[in-house]
Amino acid sequence: MEQLIQKLKEEIIVALNLSEMKPENIDEKAPLFVDGLGLDSIDALELTVLLEKKYGLKINTAEEGKKVLYSVRSMAEFITVNNKS
Amino acid sequence: MVIVDNKSVYSGTSADFGEFSASIYKHFTISYPKFHKMDNLSKLAFLSVELLSGSKKSDHKYKGDEIGIILMNSSSSLDTDRHHQDTIIDRSNYFPSPSVFVYTLPNVAIGEISIRHKIFGEGNFFVMEKFNPQFIVSYIQQLFYNEIIKCCIAGWVEIDGNDYESVVFLIEKTDRTDKGIANFEPGTIQKIYNKMK
Numbered sequence: 338m339e340q341l342i343q344k345l346k347e348e349i350i351v352a353l354n355l356s357e358m359k360p361e362n363i364d365e366k367a368p369l370f371v372d373g374l375g376l377d378s379i380d381a382l383e384l385t386v387l388l389e390k391k392y393g394l395k396i397n398t399a400e401e402g403k404k405v406l407y408s409v410r411s412m413a414e415f416i417t418v419n420n421k422s
Numbered sequence: 423m424v425i426v427d428n429k430s431v432y433s434g435t436s437a438d439f440g441e442f443s444a445s446i447y448k449h450f451t452i453s454y455p456k457f458h459k460m461d462n463l464s465k466l467a468f469l470s471v472e473l474l475s476g477s478k479k480s481d482h483k484y485k486g487d488e489i490g491i492i493l494m495n496s497s498s499s500l501d502t503d504r505h506h507q508d509t510i511i512d513r514s515n516y517f518p519s520p521s522v523f524v525y526t527l528p529n530v531a532i533g534e535i536s537i538r539h540k541i542f543g544e545g546n547f548f549v550m551e552k553f554n555p556q557f558i559v560s561y562i563q564q565l566f567y568n569e570i571i572k573c574c575i576a577g578w579v580e581i582d583g584n585d586y587e588s589v590v591f592l593i594e595k596t597d598r599t600d601k602g603i604a605n606f607e608p609g610t611i612q613k614i615y616n617k618m619k
Contacts, residue, residue, distance in 0.1 A: 353459065389517070
């Protein structure tokens with residue numbers, strides 16, 4: 338899980354062009370939107386594409402999206418659970 | 423090279439626009455994280471206005487709805503359109519990027535500047551074959567005459583790959599005829615453009 342979180346942080350920085358950010362600056366439990374990284378709705382779409390492109394996973398509903406994209410850790414948990422099934 | 427008010431203020435070492443724009447951002451200690459998410463056209467327009475506003479501070483002198491932004495170029499958003507096309511051309515690897523797609527219109531660059539400087543006045547991005555001072559002058563004069571705006575950021579912001587140029591200037595409505603204030607005429611604007619070339 339910790340390796341996946343580190344990898345996700347690096348992928349998020351590249352996907353969202355957060356070039357002033359380093360993986361260690363991202364708190365994996367902090368909300369990604371509004372607070373935390375202060376991401377916006379376009380970033381949410383970009384993260385959805387990231388999950389599909391890199392991990393073959395789709396978010397099916399807005400409600401699921403809110404939970405999955407809450408934080409880096411919740412994204413990692415979603416990937417871990419769905420990769421096992 | 424970056425020239426502000428006829429003075430060379432920065433010379434980059436890289437011909438690559440990504441590196442050059444990043445070096446300008448760093449050199450002038452601009453702090454605006456969203457810059458890094460913009461497409462190249464928006465970055466070029468943003469940096470041009472950033473340096474211009476740094477020299478004139480017009481955004482402090484006028485209310486947001488008194489300032490307009492009128493830009494033009496010949497390639498529209500083609501630079502970003504190609505980037506977007508790259509993400510959708512292969513049907514077996516079809517992952518269009520939302521953050522690229524949102525920049526596939528040139529007037530988004532005006533939106534970025536407007537957000538940064540809280541500008542709410544007239545905003546238009548015209549696509550023309552070449553820099554057209556006659557059009558810019560008559561268009562902005564109409565905006566002034568009809569009291570739609572009192573100040574306007576205008577110019578030519580062109581980019582296609584690593585081929586780019588930007589000439590941006592500030593026009594203010596004034597009754598003053600002091601020496602040193604250039605008349606807003608096509609010939610004056612053309613001279614400014616030619617000097618920057």
